[in-house]
Amino acid sequence: MxxxxxxxxxxxxxxxxxxxxxxxxxxxxxxxxxxxxxxxxxxxxxxxxxxxxxxxxxxxxxxxxxxxxxxxxxxxxxxxxxxxxxxxxxxxxxxxxxxxxxxxxxxxxxxxxxxxxxxxxxxxxxxxxxxxxxxxxxxxxxxxxxxxxxxxxNLSVYGKDTNDVVIEIRDMSVQNIDTLKDNLRKVDWANVCENHDANTSYNKFIDKFKEVFDECIPKKVVKKSRTKNRMPRAPWITYSLLKCIRRKNKLFKKQIQKPTDANVQRYKMYRNRLNSLLRRAKQNYFSSQLNKERFNMRNTWKILNSVLRCPKKTSCQKFVSNNETYTDPPKVANKFNEFLQALVPH
Structure with missing residues (x-):
């Protein structure tokens, strides 16, 4: 629950x-x-x-x-x-x-x-x-x-105003962007360019830029209803795959309402083809993520944990490789590292 x-x-x-x-x-x-x-x-x-x-x-x-x-x-x-x-x-x-x-x-x-x-x-x-x-x-x-x-x-189970989420946004309209560009052109950047210390120049530049940015594109507070928030879809689900999923759901509904042999067969064939595409898309996504973070062990572990859905605190008691079981912690760690290195092409 x-x-x-x-x-x-x-x-x-x-x-x-x-x-x-x-x-x-x-x-x-x-x-x-x-x-x-x-x-x-x-x-x-x-x-x-x-x-x-x-x-x-x-x-x-x-x-x-x-x-x-x-x-x-x-x-x-x-x-x-x-x-x-x-x-x-x-x-x-x-x-x-x-x-x-x-x-x-x-x-x-x-x-x-x-x-x-x-x-x-x-x-x-x-x-x-x-x-x-x-x-x-x-x-x-x-x-x-x-x-x-x-x-x-219609029973209310929330406290006051908890049905709305308060967020801050900026109006990035074309008109506001053009105003920002015009005002930035009018800024005197002499005190930034004349300074010989890079850090000081950078800080002055950022302070001035933020001042103009806040003036031209101010923040405003809005309320966003919880009920209108949509659940985020998996990162490997493209809009094309989303359309395919909706198509599959329509075929499923049709074969429930009219369970003819043709409707059932059409649904099953489309479902199986879509499942194959989803598995391949998921595999390609995580393979790409692992390859991109192959030099960052921390991010690599984050990706692996998201795939395996492991608890944050876990310990590996043993590791089996080539029909040999390792229980000594240093050997377990080394063998697991060798296994991970073999997954990513050099």
Whole structure:
């Protein structure tokens, strides 16, 4: 579960401790609100082979505590691996729905979240007792065999003004740039050129230039909405590849809506070709970065850590090379350096 750093919350260990089921995973937090009800948010994963009757008892205990005893708003989400479409033909599934609805919780998702050529099941969901003023839906994308789901609500969970980011910018318009050029031409640079000390001349030049720059292109404070910030894409994803990804998503949506053999085959061929291009682009990018920083060991390690996603503090206990295992720290370091040097062409 990811929670914005500007949201005040506590982990509900008392609720988490209710989970005594083997393999079932859960996490609950409580978002603190000073002027209204606190909000409890939970995420649950139930494996397919988990006994549903035992799971229903666990969910009943959780809901009894949050909504029955504490009377708080609740959002519980996850992969329950319980197909709600079978609630009228499968007794344990029907009992699960009865438990959920008995505490005034209702599902936000009502369409299939896992679709194959032979089946369509509703096993992922958001259950909430705050079903007013919310938008929910399913995202048609192939990042997983389960379709991503979402719920958007108008509940405010941030403090004052935290929805906006305050930044300083300069108006680099053509008019301001031309004004800067004209004013720089009018500056008397004699005291800069006549000085025989290079450092003093440089400092005088920078001070004068900044003075004119600030006058012609002043800073101004603007607010930028958090909701309009887009996640940065990976550096190896070009605009052409981005267009290809959008094209693949359209083909995926089409083969979900009309799963003919032709549509499925067209999507799979395009997806496989695109995955190959993405792997090659990523490989070429990091190869280029490593080659560019081959004489800078610090930056080389930064690149390697970003690829391997290693923790900042790690230690290599052993190194295997040519079927030989090295455990002595100096030998491990030397062998690893030899391995890195062999990666970069001289």
């Amino acid at each position: 990811y929670v914005d750093e500007n949201i005040a919350y506590n982990v509900r260990h008392d609720i988490n401790d209710l989970n005594q089921l083997k393999y079932t995973e859960s996490l609950f937090i409580e978002i603190e609100k000073s002027n209204s009800q606190n909000i409890v948010v939970g995420v649950v994963y139930r494996p397919p082979d988990q006994n549903i009757d035992e799971f229903n008892k666990y969910i009943d205990a959780v809901l009894c505590k949050i909504t029955g005893q504490e009377n708080k708003l609740l959002y519980i989400m996850g992969d329950f691996n319980i197909n709600l479409f079978n609630d009228d033909v499968h007794k344990p599934t029907g009992e699960f729905v009865d438990v959920i609805t008995s505490y005034s919780l209702y599902p936000s998702i009502t369409k299939p979240t896992r679709i194959t050529r032979k089946s369509a099941t509703l096993i992922d969901n958001f259950f909430t007792n705050n079903y007013a003023n919310q938008t929910s839906g399913i995202i048609l994308t192939d990042i997983s065999d389960h379709l991503p789901i979402f719920v958007s609500t």
